[in-house]
Amino acid sequence: MSGSGGTPYAPHTDSETAAMLSAIGVDDEEALFDIPDAVAFDGEFGIEPRSEREIRAECSRIFARNDDLAEFLGRGHYGHYVPSVVDHLADRAEFLTSYTQYQPEVSQGFLQALFEYQSMLVELTGLPVANCSMYDAATALGEAATLADRVRSTSGDVVLVPDHLREGKRAVLENYCAGADLTVESYPMTDGNVDVDALADRAGDDVVMVYAENPTVRGCIEERLGAIGDLAADADALFTLGSDPVSLSVLEEPASVGADVVVGEAGALGLPTAYGMGLGLFACSDDFLRQVPGRLVGAAEDAAGDRAFTLTLQTREQHIRKERATSNICTNQAWVALRAAIHAATLGPDGLVDLANDCVREAAALADRIDEVKGAAAPVHDRHHVREFAVRVDQPAAAIAADLEAEGFAVHTIGEHLLQVCVTDLNAGRTDGLVAAFEEVI
Amino acid sequence: MIHDQADYAREGEDVHEPLLSEKDETTVDVREGSPLPDDLTREELTLPAPSEPEIARHYTRLSQMNWAIDSGPYPLGSCTMKYNPKFTEDVAADPNAAIHPDRSARAAQGNLELQYRLQEYLGEIGGMDAVTLQPPAGAAGEFTGIAVAKAYHEHHGNDRSEVVIPASAHGTNFATAAMAGYDVVELPSGDDGRVDVEALEAAVGDDTAALMLTNPNTVGLFERDITEIADIVHDAGGLLYYDGANLNALLGRGRPGDMGFDVMHYNVHKTFATPHGGGGPGAGPVGVVDELAEFLPSPRVREREDGSGYEPFDPDETIGKVHGFGGNWLVLVKTYAYIARLGDEGLADAAAKAVLNANYLAEQIDLDVPYGPFHHEFAATAGERDAADVAKRMLDFGVHPPTTKWPEMVPEAMLTEPTEIEGRSSLDDLAEAFNLAYADSDEALDAAPNRTAAARIDQVSAARDPKLSWQALDGE
Numbered sequence: 003m004s005g006s007g008g009t010p011y012a013p014h015t016d017s018e019t020a021a022m023l024s025a026i027g028v029d030d031e032e033a034l035f036d037i038p039d040a041v042a043f044d045g046e047f048g049i050e051p052r053s054e055r056e057i058r059a060e061c062s063r064i065f066a067r068n069d070d071l072a073e074f075l076g077r078g079h080y081g082h083y084v085p086s087v088v089d090h091l092a093d094r095a096e097f098l099t100s101y102t103q104y105q106p107e108v109s110q111g112f113l114q115a116l117f118e119y120q121s122m123l124v125e126l127t128g129l130p131v132a133n134c135s136m137y138d139a140a141t142a143l144g145e146a147a148t149l150a151d152r153v154r155s156t157s158g159d160v161v162l163v164p165d166h167l168r169e170g171k172r173a174v175l176e177n178y179c180a181g182a183d184l185t186v187e188s189y190p191m192t193d194g195n196v197d198v199d200a201l202a203d204r205a206g207d208d209v210v211m212v213y214a215e216n217p218t219v220r221g222c223i224e225e226r227l228g229a230i231g232d233l234a235a236d237a238d239a240l241f242t243l244g245s246d247p248v249s250l251s252v253l254e255e256p257a258s259v260g261a262d263v264v265v266g267e268a269g270a271l272g273l274p275t276a277y278g279m280g281l282g283l284f285a286c287s288d289d290f291l292r293q294v295p296g297r298l299v300g301a302a303e304d305a306a307g308d309r310a311f312t313l314t315l316q317t318r319e320q321h322i323r324k325e326r327a328t329s330n331i332c333t334n335q336a337w338v339a340l341r342a343a344i345h346a347a348t349l350g351p352d353g354l355v356d357l358a359n360d361c362v363r364e365a366a367a368l369a370d371r372i373d374e375v376k377g378a379a380a381p382v383h384d385r386h387h388v389r390e391f392a393v394r395v396d397q398p399a400a401a402i403a404a405d406l407e408a409e410g411f412a413v414h415t416i417g418e419h420l421l422q423v424c425v426t427d428l429n430a431g432r433t434d435g436l437v438a439a440f441e442e443v444i
Numbered sequence: 445m446i447h448d449q450a451d452y453a454r455e456g457e458d459v460h461e462p463l464l465s466e467k468d469e470t471t472v473d474v475r476e477g478s479p480l481p482d483d484l485t486r487e488e489l490t491l492p493a494p495s496e497p498e499i500a501r502h503y504t505r506l507s508q509m510n511w512a513i514d515s516g517p518y519p520l521g522s523c524t525m526k527y528n529p530k531f532t533e534d535v536a537a538d539p540n541a542a543i544h545p546d547r548s549a550r551a552a553q554g555n556l557e558l559q560y561r562l563q564e565y566l567g568e569i570g571g572m573d574a575v576t577l578q579p580p581a582g583a584a585g586e587f588t589g590i591a592v593a594k595a596y597h598e599h600h601g602n603d604r605s606e607v608v609i610p611a612s613a614h615g616t617n618f619a620t621a622a623m624a625g626y627d628v629v630e631l632p633s634g635d636d637g638r639v640d641v642e643a644l645e646a647a648v649g650d651d652t653a654a655l656m657l658t659n660p661n662t663v664g665l666f667e668r669d670i671t672e673i674a675d676i677v678h679d680a681g682g683l684l685y686y687d688g689a690n691l692n693a694l695l696g697r698g699r700p701g702d703m704g705f706d707v708m709h710y711n712v713h714k715t716f717a718t719p720h721g722g723g724g725p726g727a728g729p730v731g732v733v734d735e736l737a738e739f740l741p742s743p744r745v746r747e748r749e750d751g752s753g754y755e756p757f758d759p760d761e762t763i764g765k766v767h768g769f770g771g772n773w774l775v776l777v778k779t780y781a782y783i784a785r786l787g788d789e790g791l792a793d794a795a796a797k798a799v800l801n802a803n804y805l806a807e808q809i810d811l812d813v814p815y816g817p818f819h820h821e822f823a824a825t826a827g828e829r830d831a832a833d834v835a836k837r838m839l840d841f842g843v844h845p846p847t848t849k850w851p852e853m854v855p856e857a858m859l860t861e862p863t864e865i866e867g868r869s870s871l872d873d874l875a876e877a878f879n880l881a882y883a884d885s886d887e888a889l890d891a892a893p894n895r896t897a898a899a900r901i902d903q904v905s906a907a908r909d910p911k912l913s914w915q916a917l918d919g920e
Contacts, residue, residue, distance in 0.1 A: 008793035009786050011527050011717070013867030014800075022804040022868055031796040034803055036666045036817045041703045043696065047568040051787025054531040061781065064561075065540035067554035075544040078768060087496055095514035096507035099528050100722045104520065104847070106903075107896040108449065108839050110460065111506035112722040118464050121913040125491055131912055135724070137580040140768030148623070173742075173764035177591055181625040223484050252474050255486045267768075277555055278545035278769020279725070291910065297723065301917055302906035305891075309459050310898035314906045320583070320619035321850075325628040330619035333581040333713070335772075337721025344503060347464060350493030351472040362479045386480055404548075412547045 072432040073275070073412045076390040076424025077219055078139060078168050078267060081275035082248065082357065083427050084341075085348050088272060092341045102297075102336075106312040107304070113311035116336060117299045119343040126250040127264040127285040128257025133296035135268070135335040136282025139244065140171040142265035143213065144178025145284065145295040145329055149263065150211035150240040151182045152293050152328070158208040158239070159184050162201070165191045168219050184210065194222035194383025194392070198229050205237040212237070215244035216253055220422060221365060221390035222383050223253065231260025246270040247283065247346065248361065249388050251354035262287050271349075272341030275428075281338040292318060295329035297336075357427065361389040364425045364433075369393075371437045372423065377444040382420065390424035392416065395444065405443035411436050449509050449897040460897050461505045464492040465914040509897040510722070511844050517866055517874045519805075521821045521847040521859025522614065522662055524692050524714035529785065532718070532778035541777065545769040549755050556754035559745045559770070562729075562780045569783075569791070570691070570708055571701025572731025576740045578771045582689065585709025585728025586620040586656070588741060588766045592707055592732060593654045593683045594624055595739040595763050602681065604653035610639055612663065612851040614689060617656045626653060633853050637665050637815035645676055652682035659686065659703070660693050662851045662859070664802065664818030674704025683707060683736075688728075691715045692863070693799060693820035696792025700731075707732045712779040719778075727775040741766050795820070797864035801871060805862050808875035810882055814854055821861035823854040826882065829889070831856040834881045836900060839893035841877035 014022075019031075028034060052060065073081075092098065096111065103109035116134040123132035136142040147161045161179055163172060165188045172186065179186050189204050190197045196214055205212060212234040216224040224230070227243070234241035243261040245253065248270045256264045269281035284296060292315065300314035320327040349357060365387040369380040372393055381391035395402050396419070403415045411432075414422035425433060459466075470493040474486050494502065511518070518525035543552055563575040579585040590607065597604050607621035608629045621628050629647050634640030638661065648655065655677045659667045667673060677684050686700040686708035692715045694700075700708045712727045713720045720726065732740060741763055743756035786794060798820040806813050811824035824846075826834050835845030835858065846860035858878075862871060881889070893900065911917055 009790040009797065009864060011529060012793065012797040012864040013870075014797060018868045019797075019800065022800055025807050026800075026803045028803075031800055034796075034799045034817070035697055035819065036668065037694075037698045038668055038671075040671055041698055043571070043694075043699045043702055047565070047696070047788045047791070049565060049568070049783060049787045049791070051790050052784050054529075054785065057781050057784045058531065058535055060784070061535045061558070061777070062538060062540070064557050065538045065554040067557060068540050068543050069547075069551035069553075071543075071547060071551055073544045073547060075546050077546060079545055081542075081544070085496075087499060091500065091503040091507075093533065094504070094507045096510045096512045097503075098512070098533075098719045098721055099514045100510055100512040101518060101520060101523055101525050101720050102723045105511070105835070105839060105844060106901050107836070107893050107898045108511040108844065109509075109722075110449075110897040111508065111510035114461065114463070114509075115503070115506055116722075117912075118914070121463075121465065121915060122491060124913040124915050125489070130916070137584060137725075137772075138768045140765070141580070141584070168768065170765050170768050174766060174768060177587075177764055177766060178623070180591075181623045183625065223480070225484065251489055252478065252480065252485050254484060258486070275542045275544055277541070277543055277773035278767075279771070279773045279775075280768060298910070298912055300906045301911040302901050302903065304901050305899040308898065310901050312901045312903055312906050314903070314910055314912075317907070320615035322615065324615050324618035325622040327615065327619040327622075330583045330587060330616050330623050331581070332583045332616050333720070333724040333726040335580075335725045336723030337719070338725060340722065344499065347492060347494055347499050347502075348496065351470050351489040351491040352493060354491070355472050355474055355489060359477075359479055366479070386484060407548060407551060412544065412551065414546055 071410055071412045072429055072435060074423045074425060074429055074436060075412055075414060077414055077422060079278055080270045081426060081428045082270060084272060084274050084345060087348055088341055088344045091344055092337065097340060098337060103313055110311060113299050115340050115343055117311050119339045120299060122343060122346050123283060123285050126247050128255040129264060129285040130288045131291055131294060132285035133294055133298055135339045136284050136296055137335060138280030138282045139265060139267040140174035142282035142284045143171060144175050146242045146263045146265050147175060147179050147184055147211055148182050149290060149293055151184055153290055154210045154240060156207055156210060156238055158210045160209045161186050161211045162189050162204060162209055163213045164189060164196060164215065166218050166220055194218060194220055194385045195224055196230055198226050202233045205233050205239065209237050209239040211240040211242055213242045217249055217388040220383065220392050221387040222385040223388060227254055227259035235260055248358050252358040268342050269338055272345040273338055281335045281342055293328055294318060296331050296334060361426060364430050365389055365391055368423065368425050368433050372440055375440045375444055378440060389426055390422055393421040393423055395419055395421060402443055406439050409439040409442060411439050460509060463914050464494060464502060468492045468494055516843055517870055518844040519846050519860050519862045519874060521861040522689055524861055524863055526717050526863040527865040528717050528719040529782060532781040535781040536774045536777040553753050556745050558777065558780055560754050562776060563745060565783050566710055566729050567731055570731045571699030572708060573734040574737035574740060575729055575731045576744055577729045577776050578741045578767050579728035579730055580767050580772045581724060581726040582709055582711040582728040583616040583620060584766055585730045586616055587623055588730045589685055589707040589709055590620055590624040590654065591763045592736055592739045595761060596736055597653055599761055604651055606651045607653055608647050608655045612661055612853050613656060613658060614687060617687060637663050637853065638667050639673055641669050641672055644673060648677055648680040648682055652680050654683045654685045656685040656687060658690055660690050660819045663815045663823040663854065664821040665815055666819060670703045689714060690820065693795055695795040696788065697795060707736055712775060716779045716782045718775045725772040725775050727772045727779065739763055794864045801862040801864060801866055805871045805875055808872065809878040811878065821859060823851065824858045824860060825854050826856035826858055829856065829882060831858050833889040837881035837884055837889050837892035838877045840895045841880055843874050843877045
């Protein structure tokens with residue numbers, strides 16, 4: 003091991019280091035650095051090294067400063083119970099400590115897992131191409147917009163998004179659009195769904211992409227997706243639909259309503275609540291095969307004539323195409339995709355459909371109960387919901403949310419008199435407490 | 445010890461492990477018993493429904509057909525594959541940290557504190573005044589940094605259209621500049637492998653928004669003229685961007701902020717040993733000098749003025765967001781734990797051992813290394829041999845080969861970065877694999893690899909007729 007103060011993760015003994023220096027022909031490690039004095043750093047970071055035990059205790063202490071709350075929070079980041087088998091298999095070091103599969107012959111395992119992940123998304127979306135991940139739903143949406151810009155020959159530069167959209171997601175989209183000289187505009191919603199007539203009035207030659215979500219950020223299921231797909235097609239605009247793999251297990255298949263691209267948060271499977279970390283779902287029509295951003299795994303044949311897997315169509319990517327690449331993405335969320343695939347396998351189609359149906363039933367049941375609380379009305383929108391719904395409160399919403407937090411429950415504030423509540427299998431057992439807290443604070 | 449994946453092949457079968465869909469496909473009638481009306485639902489869903497024991501065997505078997513840093517040397521140049529300390533996984537798995545990003549700051553003091561501490565650590569290590577943790581990968585960090593530079597120029601009324609990038613730079617640099625709406629000006633390398641200062645002077649001007657530079661560069665050379673380079677770019681009104689891919693070489697000995705860089709990203713899986721997970725997740729925090737801090741993504745985290753805790757805040761002229769939430773949280777926690785484990789001396793020692801290892805390995809191999817003195821990585825040339833073939837043969841000798849055929853300034857390049865985690869005997873094994881493969885017959889190279897789960901894969905026909913799902917295979 004290194005002497006005291008060295009990295010614990012370098013195996014060199016002092017005598018090995020000396021022998022290696024001698025083989026190179028220098029006296030010490032400093033002689034190997036070619037950094038001019040004028041820019042050399044001889045100060046200190048002031049970072050005291052700690053032992054494993056100390057760091058674990060320190061971080062436990064820090065994290066214990068998070069309040070112990072029952073979270074009824076969603077709006078794009080969803081917690082579902084993740085079975086233990088997901089952790090144990092995904093944490094196998096052969097997966098966790100591997101790199102991108104640049105040598106496919108020695109990386110068949112991860113490639114096959116990613117191929118299976120892509121296949122699962124093909125089934126859920128009905129679209130023939132799914133990449134093996136983007137960072138999250140927001141960046142996947144940004145990539146969809148730049149894809150639209152590349153594949154649509156119209157002179158248009160407008161990306162239409164729903165008025166009900168997570169602010170942060172729109173902010174990310176704006177940054178992707180800025181570089182492509184695209185403009186983001188919102189279209190109105192009516193009672194929680196896309197105002198299809200207003201959207202039809204707006205859609206025209208200047209539009210390159212129409213984006214809608216199912217369910218919406220308020221949990222509403224869209225009822226006229228086919229009409230949205232038709233009007234996007236009439237305007238020669240890409241129709242991009244946002245969703246997640248749990249919802250997609252039961253909702254209308256995106257391909258059947260004319261979606262050209264599906265984006266969303268695939269981390270609804272496989273990831274625990276992780277402070278916003280995600281898994282960007284990206285699937286599309288094979289018309290755009292050579293314009294897809296991100297990595298694709300394909301089946302191939304090896305020299306023995308056996309089936310094998312490899313990263314493919316890499317000429318789209320930055321390490322080959324440089325400034326003409328379809329995206330700058332390199333590192334993605336492959337390990338999270340592996341987790342999502344394992345989670346989906348543990349559920350199977352039955353389990354996925356049951357989970358999604360529970361998200362519908364629990365939301366409806368909880369909305370009914372909150373609706374009975376005097377001073378609260380839920381759901382605000384007369385729609386079917388997945389997981390979450392808006393609540394109208396007579397008193398200022400922020401004050402109610404703060405009072406609920408004091409009672410140990412976290413909900414979203416989305417307007418002056420609007421709250422939003424999200425219920426999944428993780429917090430369904432706490433709904434009695436939430437309803438009681440509503441009664442207490444209103 | 446040679447890890448022979450070919451041993452796992454099933455005798456007489458043309459697949460090593462069936463696809464899940466080949467083991468089971470179950471179709472469910474979605475509408476039966478659905479709480480939703482039929483017109484809002486799909487009719488059916490068809491997916492595999494394996495049992496848990498089958499799942500455990502399937503993925504265990506797949507894992508056995510996958511090389512990893514825990515399997516053996518993984519010296520991919522510029523990728524910095526180093527050992528991922530196990531305890532960081534346990535730190536990140538703390539259930540108290542598994543909170544929703546939308547809870548109030550008051551109720552998220554623990555996570556905010558860790559974010560604040562990590563911002564401070566990274567600022568010190570890079571010599572930067574302000575740090576955002578939001579970018580979810582290195583390339584996302586580049587995009588963030590260039591967007592910040594663009595916002596800075598626009599704020600000062602400067603309409604600049606170009607980003608200058610050395611020819612030897614990572615592909616992401618070029619793609620990033622294009623994504624941010626800039627024209628790319630490619631700078632040819634000088635004869636010594638470094639930036640050609642005269643060519644740089646000719647390339648920069650009123651249109652230059654930034655120069656993106658990796659230092660040490662992609663063949664491991666320190667840009668000795670960095671002060672002059674910085675002056676040239678700054679005198680033209682441009683900004684200097686530091687690609688943090690090679691920061692591992694500099695830890696404790698040089699800081700981008702002290703070299704005149706204005707904005708940088710950190711690659712945490714490269715420098716701070718977070719696991720790469722077969723392609724990601726990474727994290728690409730961005731550091732900037734004071735003048736650029738007001739443009740960073742929102743929110744950042746600061747101490748409350750009364751010292752009672754931490755709070756998120758929006759920088760005054762923020763570019764907005766680059767990730768839907770706060771980035772790859774679990775990865776950031778592991779970053780913090782790694783930095784805390786090493787401290788000042790450990791980080792400096794990591795750089796020293798990384799540079800020692802690269803130089804020692806280069807001494808032991810029979811291939812020429814045209815450019816030096818190099819630091820943490822070197823670009824050997826396979827000369828008359830095909831670097832990709834040599835690499836395939838190396839797989840048979842129980843190591844992962846280096847990055848091949850890049851950067852292009854070295855013919856038949858084998859860009860090699862052993863990192864600090866290999867000891868002398870492991871480096872000797874790696875050198876032997878290099879030398880055996882390099883000296884092997886053309887026939888042996890053509891036939892390689894033989895000890896992997898798959899034999900040589902035909903990439904060209906895979907791309908000509910892409911099969912991207914099991915559904916596509918079913919159609920055959």
